[in-house]
Amino acid sequence: xxxxxxxxxxxxxxxxxxxxxxxxxxxxxxxxxxxxxxxxxxxxxxxxxxxxxxxxxxxxxxxxxxxxxxxxxxxxxxxxxxxxxxxxxxxxxxxxxxxxxxxxxxxxxxxxxxxxxxxxxxxxxxxxxxxxxxxxxxxxxxxxxxxxxxxxxxxxxxxxxxxxxxxxxxxxxxxxxxxxxxxxxxxxxxxxxxxxxxxxxxxxxxxxxxxxxxxxxxxxxxxxxxxxxxxxxxxxxxxxxxxxxxxxxxxxxxxxxxxxxxxxxxxxxxxxxxxxxxxxxx
Amino acid sequence: xxxxxxxxxxxxxxxxxxxxxxxxxxxxxxxxxxxxxxxxxxxxxxxxxxxxxxxxxxxxxxxxxxxxxxxxxxxxxxxxxxxxxxxxxxxxxxxxxxxxxxxxxxxxxxxxxxxxxxxxxxxxxxxxxxxxxxxxxxxxxxxxxxxxxxxxxxxxxxxxxxxxxxxxxxxxxxxxxxxxxxxxxxxxxxxxxxxxxxxxxxxxxxxxxxxxxxxxxxxxxxxxxxxxxxxxxxxxxxxxxxxxxxxxxxxxxxxxxxxxxxxxxxxxxxxxxxxxxxxxxxxxxxxxxxxxxxxxxxxxxxxxxx
Numbered sequence: 001x002x003x004x005x006x007x008x009x010x011x012x013x014x015x016x017x018x019x020x021x022x023x024x025x026x027x028x029x030x031x032x033x034x035x036x037x038x039x040x041x042x043x044x045x046x047x048x049x050x051x052x053x054x055x056x057x058x059x060x061x062x063x064x065x066x067x068x069x070x071x072x073x074x075x076x077x078x079x080x081x082x083x084x085x086x087x088x089x090x091x092x093x094x095x096x097x098x099x100x101x102x103x104x105x106x107x108x109x110x111x112x113x114x115x116x117x118x119x120x121x122x123x124x125x126x127x128x129x130x131x132x133x134x135x136x137x138x139x140x141x142x143x144x145x146x147x148x149x150x151x152x153x154x155x156x157x158x159x160x161x162x163x164x165x166x167x168x169x170x171x172x173x174x175x176x177x178x179x180x181x182x183x184x185x186x187x188x189x190x191x192x193x194x195x196x197x198x199x200x201x202x203x204x205x206x207x208x209x210x211x212x213x214x215x216x217x218x219x220x221x222x223x224x225x226x227x228x229x230x231x232x233x234x235x236x237x238x239x240x241x242x243x244x245x246x247x248x249x250x251x252x253x254x255x256x257x258x259x260x261x262x263x264x265x266x267x268x269x270x271x272x273x274x275x276x277x278x279x280x281x282x
Numbered sequence: 283x284x285x286x287x288x289x290x291x292x293x294x295x296x297x298x299x300x301x302x303x304x305x306x307x308x309x310x311x312x313x314x315x316x317x318x319x320x321x322x323x324x325x326x327x328x329x330x331x332x333x334x335x336x337x338x339x340x341x342x343x344x345x346x347x348x349x350x351x352x353x354x355x356x357x358x359x360x361x362x363x364x365x366x367x368x369x370x371x372x373x374x375x376x377x378x379x380x381x382x383x384x385x386x387x388x389x390x391x392x393x394x395x396x397x398x399x400x401x402x403x404x405x406x407x408x409x410x411x412x413x414x415x416x417x418x419x420x421x422x423x424x425x426x427x428x429x430x431x432x433x434x435x436x437x438x439x440x441x442x443x444x445x446x447x448x449x450x451x452x453x454x455x456x457x458x459x460x461x462x463x464x465x466x467x468x469x470x471x472x473x474x475x476x477x478x479x480x481x482x483x484x485x486x487x488x489x490x491x492x493x494x495x496x497x498x499x500x501x502x503x504x505x506x507x508x509x510x511x512x513x514x515x516x517x518x519x520x521x522x523x524x525x526x527x528x529x530x531x532x533x534x535x536x537x538x539x540x541x542x543x544x545x546x547x548x549x550x551x552x553x554x555x556x557x558x559x560x561x562x563x564x565x566x567x568x569x570x571x572x573x574x575x576x577x578x579x580x581x582x583x584x585x586x587x588x
Contacts, residue, residue, distance in 0.1 A: 005388035009374060016376055079372040084433060087338040087366040087443075088389040089358050281341040 002090055003098040010102020014068050015109070023067075024110055027060040028117055035121045049125070053118045054160050054238045061111050061168040066191055068106050069175030070184040072099045073277070082282050093274035100176045100270060107168055115161035119153070126152045159255065160238055167235035170262045171195055173269040174230065180277040197225065198232040230265050234258040284352075286441050286472040287314035287337060292346035294332050294496075306332040308496035310346070314474060314489075316440075319467050321483035321504070322476040324493035325584055330476045331369070333493070334443055337474075338366055351441060362390065365439040369446040369476075371430040375419035379410050379429045382418065383436060390437045404432040409458065424455035431462060441472045448479050460486055484508070484576035492583045500583045507579055512545045512572040513552050517564045524562045528555050545572050 014020065034052040076082040076099075085095060174194050178187040197204075207214060208222035235258055237251075289312040296304045307329040314320045324330050335341045336348050339356020348355040351363055373382050380401060387397040405414045408428040418426065427447065434442055444463070448456045456479075463486055466473050477483055483490060484504060491501040500507070512533060520528075520542040528544055529535045531551050535544035542564070546552045552569075559566060 001391065002389055005385060009385055013374055013376065080368055080370075081372055081374065083335075083338075083340060083368045084366065084371065084373075084386070084430075085389065086340055087361065087364070088386065088437075089361040089391070090389050091358065281335075 002094045003101065006095060006098025007101035007105060010072065010099050011105040014103065014106040019067065020064065023060065023063060024113070027056055027114055030056050031114060031118050032121055035125050050122070050157060051238065053122070054164065057111060057114045057118065057161060058164050060114060061107065061164055062171070062195065064110050065107050065168040065172045065175060066188055068103045069172050069191070070179060070187045072103050072176065073179045074184050077282055086282065092278045096176070096180065096274045096277050097270060100173065103176065104169060104172055107172055108165065111161065111165050111168065119157055122154060122157060123152045163235040163237050163255065163258065166259055166262045167232055170230050170232070170265055173266040177269040177273040180273050180280060194229055195232060198229045199236070201226060201231040201233045234261055283315045283317060285313050286316045286351060287312065287474065288349040289313065290347040292333070292336065292348055293344045294336060294341070295344040305496050310498055312491055312498065312501065314472060316472050317467065317470050318488040319463060319473045319475060319486050321487035321490035322474060322493070323480070323483065323490055323580060328493040329496040330493055331445060334445060334476060338443065362437060363439055364441045364443065365434040365437055366443040367430045367434040367445060367447055369449070371426065373418050373426070373429065376417055378415045378417055379405060379432070380414045382429060383432055386433045386436050392437070400436060404435055408432045424451045427451055427455065427459065431459060439471065441474065442466060444473060444475045446477055447475065448477065448482055480576045480580055490576070492580060494584050504576070508574045508576060510572045510574060512547045514570050514572040515544045515546065515552070515555060516567040517542050517559045518567055520559065520564045524558065524564065528558065531555065
């Protein structure tokens with residue numbers, strides 16, 4: 001109950017931030033504008049539009065999780081609101097988890113709002129077109145163009161947004177963990193660096209496995225990076241969704257593994273944040 | 283009477299980034315009895331807020347013992363029985379006073395039915411009933427302080443920590459807060475007040491402690507600390523010559539526009555001075571036991587303690 005009370009208050013305060021509101025409006029406008037893209041054939045246009053839409057949601061999610069998360073705890077200390085909270089029968093881990101959930105709720109509302117707008121706009125675009133034909137227009141000899149109905153609701157996009165969401169669910173926990181002992185500016189750059197390094201996880205993995213070109217110490221270093229830094233590449237499935245023929249593994253299994261990975265990592269990061277915050281003087 | 287706060291050998295040392303250390307609180311011994319208003323005084327940087335933070339469990343001491351209501355400071359069960367109003371409190375300004383109190387009531391795990399009754403009665407008690415649903419960003423400083431006091435009373439605490447509760451308030455709000463503190467004592471609550479408003483403390487506190495550079499410089503009953511053995515003699519129409527003679531035998535005296543004020547402890551000297559004044563046709567205004575002000579005591583103690 002205490003955790004939920006703190007989470008609700010954090011959410012209500014975060015959603016009032018002007019910067020977040022402006023950013024959300026801009027992102028939504030960009031999604032709508034991206035859908036008006038008509039340059040090539042229908043299928044190619046849709047591929048570009050889907051890719052653009054998911055990228056807008058991805059970049060927005062990154063900015064939202066960083067801007068919201070970095071101030072969650074430092075703001076409470078600076079404004080001294082934390083004194084009236086922690087002097088009450090509130091355990092420190094309840095405060096940390098409450099703040100995290102509040103930030104997460106803000107992130108969820110923003111990402112899913114963009115996601116729903118994106119999916120609805122995609123559906124409208126598909127419905128307006130109705131059906132597309134392949135082959136040359138009109139009759140050429142005996143060849144009749146084949147027509148098929150356009151899929152109005154594309155469930156793979158929902159999956160793409162879900163994976164983006166879990167990616168930033170994990171990043172939010174990183175930001176929260178750093179925010180218990182870092183200033184907002186340092187936290188912003190540190191978390192962003194973790195995100196970049198974590199997104200390049202396959203590179204570190206291949207370098208760590210390359211026995212021919214790299215020495216033992218260097219390989220060990222890459223191995224440590226690959227092991228400690230959360231692997232954000234697990235959640236990057238946009239290409240597989242947009243170009244399904246590239247898929248090499250069972251998608252449901254891959255998605256379940258990635259979500260489980262995020263949950264375990266988030267729990268670990270929150271435990272670390274709670275332990276560090278418990279010994280911190282405010 | 284039981285002890286509400288017991289502090290023994292409390293020390294809090296902060297390390298500076300350049301390798302030095304600062305003793306914010308230095309081997310402090312203090313006790314506060316249940317049911318009293320205790321004034322915790324000291325100049326800025328004396329260690330008052332650090333001590334309060336230790337008592338609330340917000341920071342931990344470097345060494346020493348701090349007990350609150352019989353339990354070590356910071357005990358979560360004890361926190362249900364205490365409350366705190368920080369100096370210049372900031373609250374979530376998008377909330378109304380009612381929402382703010384509901385938020386804190388949730389933190390105290392006060393049930394829905396009881397919460398409504400308490401919130402309504404507290405809003406009435408601190409004079410915010412009419413503005414209860416206005417966002418706090420539209421509140422004046424005095425109204426915010428009243429909201430702060432209300433949140434500090436939400437759990438019907440046995441012990442209340444107030445840090446500068448009357449600073450920056452208009453005379454009405456000031457008087458209301460002082461009366462509220464007196465009401466708390468009348469209800470048997472213990473109030474631990476840190477303040478620079480020495481007039482308030484002199485008026486409401488049972489006992490005071492003065493902290494200088496983290497060390498306890500003075501502690502005792504307000505009445506005892508402010509009463510001296512000297513007598514204050516005031517007379518009008520005193521000329522320079524008589525005033526000079528009196529100055530020689532008094533402990534302390536001053537002449538201003540023909541009015542002489544002399545402070546004398548020795549009974550024989552007191553009699554002698556009064557006779558001298560009457561003999562020289564001075565008009566005797568008053569003869570009273572001398573009572574120091576808390577401000578004077580504070581200034582003397584702080585200057586002497588540095």
